[in-house]
Amino acid sequence: MKTREEIAQALAASGYIADSELATAISLMQLLRRPLLLEGEAGVGKTEVAKALAAAHATELIRLQCYEGLDQSAALYEWNYQRQLLSIQAHRGEDADAVEDQIFSEKYLLERPLLAAIRQSRPPVLLIDEIDRADDEFEAFLLELLSDFQVSIPELGTISAITIPHVVLTSNGTRELSDALRRRCLYHYVDYPDVDREARIIMARIDGATASLALQIARMVEGIRKEELRKVPGVAETLDWAAALVGIGVKDLRDQPEAVHETLMCLVKTHEDKSRLSREVADRLLGKVA
Amino acid sequence: MSCCGSSGGYYEIDEVSRLVAVRLSAFLKTLREAGFAVGLQEGRDAAALMAAGYAETPALLRVALKHLFSARKSDWDRFDGLFDAFWLGKRVRSRSLTSGSARAANNPSLKNLQDRRSERAPGENATDQVLSGDDEAGENRTGEGRKEGASRAENLTEVDFRKMADPEQIEQAHEAAARLAKTMRTRLTRRDLARRRGYRLDLRRTIHGNISHGGVPISLVRRQRKEKPLRLVVLLDASGSMSMYTGVFLRFIHGVLDEFREAEAFLFHTRLAYVSDAMKEKDAARALDRLSIMAQGAGGGTRIGESLQTFNRWHAARVLHSRSCVMIVSDGYETGDARLLGREMAALAKRCRRIVWLNPMMAWEGYAPEAAGIKAALPHIDLYAPANTLKSLTELEPYLAKL
Numbered sequence: 001m002k003t004r005e006e007i008a009q010a011l012a013a014s015g016y017i018a019d020s021e022l023a024t025a026i027s028l029m030q031l032l033r034r035p036l037l038l039e040g041e042a043g044v045g046k047t048e049v050a051k052a053l054a055a056a057h058a059t060e061l062i063r064l065q066c067y068e069g070l071d072q073s074a075a076l077y078e079w080n081y082q083r084q085l086l087s088i089q090a091h092r093g094e095d096a097d098a099v100e101d102q103i104f105s106e107k108y109l110l111e112r113p114l115l116a117a118i119r120q121s122r123p124p125v126l127l128i129d130e131i132d133r134a135d136d137e138f139e140a141f142l143l144e145l146l147s148d149f150q151v152s153i154p155e156l157g158t159i160s161a162i163t164i165p166h167v168v169l170t171s172n173g174t175r176e177l178s179d180a181l182r183r184r185c186l187y188h189y190v191d192y193p194d195v196d197r198e199a200r201i202i203m204a205r206i207d208g209a210t211a212s213l214a215l216q217i218a219r220m221v222e223g224i225r226k227e228e229l230r231k232v233p234g235v236a237e238t239l240d241w242a243a244a245l246v247g248i249g250v251k252d253l254r255d256q257p258e259a260v261h262e263t264l265m266c267l268v269k270t271h272e273d274k275s276r277l278s279r280e281v282a283d284r285l286l287g288k289v290a
Numbered sequence: 291m292s293c294c295g296s297s298g299g300y301y302e303i304d305e306v307s308r309l310v311a312v313r314l315s316a317f318l319k320t321l322r323e324a325g326f327a328v329g330l331q332e333g334r335d336a337a338a339l340m341a342a343g344y345a346e347t348p349a350l351l352r353v354a355l356k357h358l359f360s361a362r363k364s365d366w367d368r369f370d371g372l373f374d375a376f377w378l379g380k381r382v383r384s385r386s387l388t389s390g391s392a393r394a395a396n397n398p399s400l401k402n403l404q405d406r407r408s409e410r411a412p413g414e415n416a417t418d419q420v421l422s423g424d425d426e427a428g429e430n431r432t433g434e435g436r437k438e439g440a441s442r443a444e445n446l447t448e449v450d451f452r453k454m455a456d457p458e459q460i461e462q463a464h465e466a467a468a469r470l471a472k473t474m475r476t477r478l479t480r481r482d483l484a485r486r487r488g489y490r491l492d493l494r495r496t497i498h499g500n501i502s503h504g505g506v507p508i509s510l511v512r513r514q515r516k517e518k519p520l521r522l523v524v525l526l527d528a529s530g531s532m533s534m535y536t537g538v539f540l541r542f543i544h545g546v547l548d549e550f551r552e553a554e555a556f557l558f559h560t561r562l563a564y565v566s567d568a569m570k571e572k573d574a575a576r577a578l579d580r581l582s583i584m585a586q587g588a589g590g591g592t593r594i595g596e597s598l599q600t601f602n603r604w605h606a607a608r609v610l611h612s613r614s615c616v617m618i619v620s621d622g623y624e625t626g627d628a629r630l631l632g633r634e635m636a637a638l639a640k641r642c643r644r645i646v647w648l649n650p651m652m653a654w655e656g657y658a659p660e661a662a663g664i665k666a667a668l669p670h671i672d673l674y675a676p677a678n679t680l681k682s683l684t685e686l687e688p689y690l691a692k693l
Contacts, residue, residue, distance in 0.1 A: 020353070021353050021356075021357075024344075024350065024353045024354055024357065025357045028339060028344075028354055028357055028358065031338070031339060031342055032335050032338065032339065032358070034335070039362070039363060079498070079501075081494075081497050081498055081501065084501055085497070085501070085505045088501070088504055088505060089505075103501075132608075172607065173363075173604075173607050173608045174607050174608055175608060176608055176609070179327050179361065182327065182361035182362065183327050183328075183329065183331075183332070183361060185361075186357045186358060187357060187360040187361055187362070187365070187366060188357055189360075189363055189366040189367075230637075
């Protein structure tokens with residue numbers, strides 16, 4: 001997979017319709033061997049990029065979901081304490097050094113995502129999801145790992161990467177990331193897709209969605225995004241809605257406005273937005289779709 | 291250099307690549323001045339990707355460099371404009387469209403280099419056509435990029451914040467901010483941290499730490515609640531009506547950023563600018579330069595509502611948490627829509643712990659909150675107080691401490 005067109009095609013084959021900028025970003029990722037940092041509103045498909053990339057490379061996706069308080073033992077490796085304790089009890093009275101060598105061997109090592117990612121035989125896609133939720137300390141640690149791709153375990157020695165994974169980081173912007181991490185990465189801002197691309201996404205993902213219906217849905221969603229909503233519907237919501245419409249057998253939005261109103265809950269998720277997207281507003285938007 | 295099509299003589303290529311290298315480093319300098327964090331490594335990578343064929347068309351190069359050099363949303367949005375202005379000489383439309391025109395040799399833009407190349411090797415006009423088609427697309431984009439700045443009563447002169455460099459005043463500002471930081475308490479969270487002297491036992495770590503004792507817990511690890519400091523987010527109105535006070539409050543913000551463990555600062559007038567990074571700059575002169583760039587447009591009208599909207603949409607999720615206090619310093623003279631301001635204030639109030647509105651005009655005799663803007667905002671404010679000098683700020687301490 002070399003050229004940008006090939007990348008876009010490979011992503012499309014795995015169900016992700018990428019714009020040309022993203023294809024360029026992924027080709028740069030391979031050329032410069034830098035991680036890719038994706039930012040954007042919730043629900044624009046940041047995580048999907050990593051999934052599609054893994055599918056396109058026909059390789060494994062290793063995902064590390066970040067949260068406040070995430071530390072090395074949950075992200076990198078941990079010793080299996082229970083087994084170690086049992087082993088100590090079982091070998092009581094034997095040579096202490098031998099026991100120690102045994103309980104600090106690979107058999108007692110629990111691999112966590114980051115360690116797993118550098119020990120695959122084929123370079124996997126490592127998705128570090130919502131890095132902004134992790135603490136500063138973890139970010140600093142991650143930075144070190146991303147530059148050296150080796151892990152030192154005091155009891156076992158240094159483990160170097162067998163293969164360098166393709167690293168994708170996503171951020172929702174709940175915390176400002178450090179400049180060092182940002183500089184290390186290529187940056188891509190994932191925006192809501194335009195009507196045409198969203199229609200193609202719907203057609204790629206939802207079986208039974210015709211081109212005309214997909215286009216109508218995409219136009220309707222674009223209109224809804226322009227309304228002043230608290231929670232703007234993302235691509236994930238669009239797909240939910242499209243699936244719901246297809247599921248109840250809608251062929252044309254204009255023919256079945258009732259069905260449209262009843263399924264709008266797939267798109268708007270708060271009471272406030274629901275009241276803002278009243279019947280009149282929805283009908284007006286529906287009129288524009290035609 | 292692949293950016294110039296197929297190869298010519300050896301000497302020629304060498305000269306062209308040298309020109310590109312010089313030009314590239316000038317571009318990096320421009321980016322740095324615009325607040326981008328680009329280092330040597332980025333420059334090297336940029337050269338590498340140009341060599342790898344990403345300089346085929348300006349559009350492709352723009353996208354590639356955009357990914358490499360941007361580090362955040364604001365960089366991402368500004369990059370296209372900066373790129374076009376630098377490499378394609380946009381804004382001087384006539385010039386960029388007269389192809390083949392002789393331009394100063396010491397200013398070899400990308401366009402220029404391609405022209406030279408085609409002069410030397412006739413029959414490669416195809417590249418030129420691609421380029422000019424692209425020019426037009428780029429032109430539209432630049433127009434979009436500038437929309438943000440275009441607004442009523444905008445004053446595009448640079449505001450001189452250099453007065454801030456008076457050491458005595460800076461010291462006073464720091465003092466005031468430090469006292470404020472002390473009085474605004476730190477708060478406890480429910481999340482625990484491993485500590486040697488905690489009040490609860492951390493079983494997992496204790497077992498781990500005592501494997502060497504055969505699993506007998508000899509040394510204990512404990513947990514304790516984490517202290518989380520109150521975060522102060524200052525939004526400073528830098529419009530014309532506030533010009534008398536902007537200097538004072540900028541000094542104060544400088545102190546806040548230095549003294550508070552967690553603080554962020556924004557300037558707004560007709561649009562909102564994130565200034566924490568620029569003000570945290572170690573080199574004071576550089577900080578002032580960066581601020582002056584950002585303050586372009588300051589001293590014009592105020593659009594508090596729109597600025598708050600931008601804040602809520604793009605920054606609030608990042609800079610606000612449940613222990614944040616938002617301090618708005620403004621006179622409340624809104625040239626935009628007062629209803630929008632009310633709505634955005636309500637949204638903001640939901641996101642943070644407290645909102646303080648400091649209004650320098652309140653110190654004036656006979657002042658009443660008559661301006662439409664302040665009327666719309668008042669219901670959502672926790673503390674509305676006068677502040678026009680550093681002294682009056684320090685007098686606010688007891689009130690702020692209660693927040």
